[in-house]
Amino acid sequence: MKEALRVEKISVYYPMRSGVFSRVSDYLKAVQNVSFSLAEGEILAVIGESGCGKSTLAQALVGLLPWHSGTYSVFGKEVDVNSAKAIAQVRKSVQMVFQDPYSSLNPRQTIAQILTYPLIARGTSKSEALEKAKKELDLVGLPNDSLSRYPHEFSGGQRQRIGIARALMVDPKVIIADEVTSALDVSVQAQVLKLLEKLRQELGISIIFISHDLLTVRSFADNVIVMYKGREVEKGVASEVLKNPQHAYTKALIASVPTLDFERPPQVFTGDPSLFLADVETPTESAS
Numbered sequence: 001m002k003e004a005l006r007v008e009k010i011s012v013y014y015p016m017r018s019g020v021f022s023r024v025s026d027y028l029k030a031v032q033n034v035s036f037s038l039a040e041g042e043i044l045a046v047i048g049e050s051g052c053g054k055s056t057l058a059q060a061l062v063g064l065l066p067w068h069s070g071t072y073s074v075f076g077k078e079v080d081v082n083s084a085k086a087i088a089q090v091r092k093s094v095q096m097v098f099q100d101p102y103s104s105l106n107p108r109q110t111i112a113q114i115l116t117y118p119l120i121a122r123g124t125s126k127s128e129a130l131e132k133a134k135k136e137l138d139l140v141g142l143p144n145d146s147l148s149r150y151p152h153e154f155s156g157g158q159r160q161r162i163g164i165a166r167a168l169m170v171d172p173k174v175i176i177a178d179e180v181t182s183a184l185d186v187s188v189q190a191q192v193l194k195l196l197e198k199l200r201q202e203l204g205i206s207i208i209f210i211s212h213d214l215l216t217v218r219s220f221a222d223n224v225i226v227m228y229k230g231r232e233v234e235k236g237v238a239s240e241v242l243k244n245p246q247h248a249y250t251k252a253l254i255a256s257v258p259t260l261d262f263e264r265p266p267q268v269f270t271g272d273p274s275l276f277l278a279d280v281e282t283p284t285e286s287a288s
């Protein structure tokens, strides 16, 4: 299968500021040396506890955050990760759908304005953009009369569909879905997952699926990366990693979801958390 994305050793740091002049005094190393490859039509899950760097990774992949280091290729073409402009270009083929369907849509804009903006900004005519918006609304299962309505007139699941339709407006090859179901009811979650699966099947779209929900990841994703404190600790076929985890942290993560572990009774990890990183390469680069 063709490779959609290849990321080698991406690191993303947040500057920490202190003092009267708000100088950068240190860096928070939110993502450190994470590598992966994403094939066309693949669903790759990224899991790990809150704060482990999943959203930071996602945002860096679409140029919303600067890279500290690493290399990036998109459909075989190397991207200059030191150029914010070059990474922003990636958004022509890599689109992000955000966690919160309530705040990710501008409440003052109609759905028509929200959907057509990315195309009109690129020079497409209004009528052509509107035709495309109707097509994408149809694909995500919303009626055309949604176009004249505002985000508050829709349910959470419908808003998430609108978020997905907005991403689809530029015909992306990859969608990064950052916790797209976590704000939704269970039954609505299933509908959104079904929609993502349809996009993969019908359009061959690859999906990076960021989630806390290990049960969903086990059934939905092909492969998984497990992150802990900004680093990858384990990766592989999702069903295998979640059935037979090798790393102490993955085991602990799974143990916190007792229903996932059919073969062993529910257990709580009581070991030293620092052991999780014992077999992970320690980065040597400096933030300066």
Ligand SMILES: Nc1ncnc2c1ncn2[C@@H]1O[C@H](COP(=O)(O)OP(=O)(O)OP(=O)(O)O)[C@@H](O)[C@H]1O
Pocket (backbone or CB within 6 Å): 014, 028, 030, 048, 049, 050, 051, 052, 053, 054, 055, 056, 057
């Ligand atoms: N804008 C920011 N400035 C400084 N630090 C940040 C910023 N955003 C996130 N962080 C920190 O970076 C680390 C990684 O955060 P991130 O949001 O990527 O984690 P996450 O795994 O997506 O968490 P969650 O599952 O809760 O969304 C955390 O320590 C977080 O506090």
